[in-house]
Amino acid sequence: MTETTAPPGIRLTQYAHGGGCACKIPPGELETMVSGLLAGSGSPPDLLVGLDDGDDAAVVRIEGGRAVVATADFFTPVVDDPYDWGSIAAANALSDVYAVGGEPLVAVNLLGWPRETLPLDLVREVLRGGLDVAATAGCHVAGGHSVDDPEPKYGMAVTGLADPSRLLRIDGGRAGLPISLSKPLGIGVLNSRHKATGEVFPQAVAAMTTLNSAASRAALAAGARCATDVTGFGLLGHLYKLARASGVTAVVDVAAVPYLEGAREALRDGYVSGGTRRNLAWVEPHLDAGKVDGDELLLLADAQTSGGLLVAGEIPGAPVIGELVPREGAPLRLR
Template identity: 95%
Template sequence: MTETTAPTGIRLTQYAHGGGCACKIPPGELEIMVSGLLIGSEPPGDLLIGLDDGDDAAVVRIEGGRAVVATADFFTPVVDDPYDWGRIAAANALSDVYAVGGEPLVAVNLLGWPRDTLPLELAREVLRGGLDVALKAGCHVAGGHSVDDPEPKYGMAVTGLADPGRLLRIDGGRAGLPISLSKPLGVGVLNSRHKATGEVFPQAVAAMTTLNADASRAALAAGARCATDVTGFGLLAHLYKLARASGVTAVVDVAAVPYLEGAREALRDGYVSGGTRRNLAWVEPHLDAGRVGGDELLLLADAQTSGGLLVVGEIPGAPVIGELVPREGAPLRLR
């Protein structure tokens, strides 16, 4: 079942060159850009998670046996409905805090808006969506920053708290442990179809607006020490970064990876973003794909927006999609 366009009649996705996390700078270019920054400049022992391995948020130890978590995330419209876009963007920003094992405390809005092109009432709906999701997470929203921008953009800078002795790190993977994925893949191809046709996919919106709070807490309760979230770089690239940082090989059982209804049909009909193709091109030199074909690889590289947590360990309700093994050959292998 699909519907057409947003109730406003204005299709926000038509005002953006990309959509959601698919508009991120490609992972290879990003790594070149930040290479060498801040090395040796941070206070020793205080910065627990920084730029080294591409974790989802920065974590700094403070007094009282606590740590501060800081992150920022924003992007262009991924859906036409402004309220849903606000909810998705907020859930995506909050996910970075959950991905390192933290709890969000306060957020500020980041808004770019073409004030001479789009009604301010739509911007208010975007902000209302972000506020509702933040309140659901128990996170305060206190102002923010806005600019007149030719392309609409929205997100949040979020500050949270964590236990410095119980963090989820991208470099904490160990051989012999399973890999779990808390949300199905496929929002990228469905969002591409939405942008091209105006069809609305409630299953994609539901996935993108679901907080990763429960998955993060379940991972910590299970004793997990390694996780990341799956966003614009796709499952393969995020898992490759985890395996590289942890010094292991990640083996994916392709048949165990869950997908949203309609994802394969969207792929079949050609709704693949440029971001997804760039993801696959970046990770292929580090991938032993075995007999897995090109279409399946595109789905595994699909640029997700507000995707699930990729947890090293088993957590309730999340399918196990593979395992970590000692490094042998490529850091990423499909079977």
């Protein structure tokens, strides 16, 4: 966390109804909204990744054996520190490019700000955080768009490049592959506690501001062809989408899933977002939970912000949390 010029006493999280990726439209509602939009039109041959399975970014083939990657992501404050919020939002937007195996090239800012309610000095800190993270990623930032908004919102639209023959796709999973997770879970419950109490959790900020660049490159180097990032739909939600698109069953070794320090205590004390509960309700019809209890299920469905990559394959430094097996019964199974 970086010291900022934020006036004392201003808590950005109190100016938003939700926080981070937990304020996403629920996955079931989102799928209903986009269902049938392209029915009967077919996918253009150069659109390598589109709306079909809910991948993290769009990918279009261009000349020269390359592909353009395009994505956008923004959300309400997940932490009170404006610099940290800007850094987290930028890392989260860049993650969508890494999740499909691309490298970010240029980004533009997306900003909503209650200009008559919150000082403009805070905006500078938010944008500075985003600029610094983009610079770390080697990604240019060139302008953007802003609106006067009752709730503060920030993020980026990012354009990147990829090798069309070496993409990471959500539908590329195959039976027999291990499942790796590059960041621990628990960001959601810690952020909920922060919003409610003002307690600061440096371990959560560090996780959210860590770029997924190394994990993406390691996955490609290892020959992986299937990945997604873990954000607002939680581990179970994103893994369900991957298993469904790939036609396999994802089996999770619950004891192997890593969590941030303090996550279980935050769950125990009731800091669970509505987004997390909606995630669990969405996946439960497709889940064989075995003997796993309700509290553990909530952690597995915890709505993450700028979470790690979920990769079908082994990558250095990332724990293996399960495996993909031939589809038998539910797309998700816990053991």
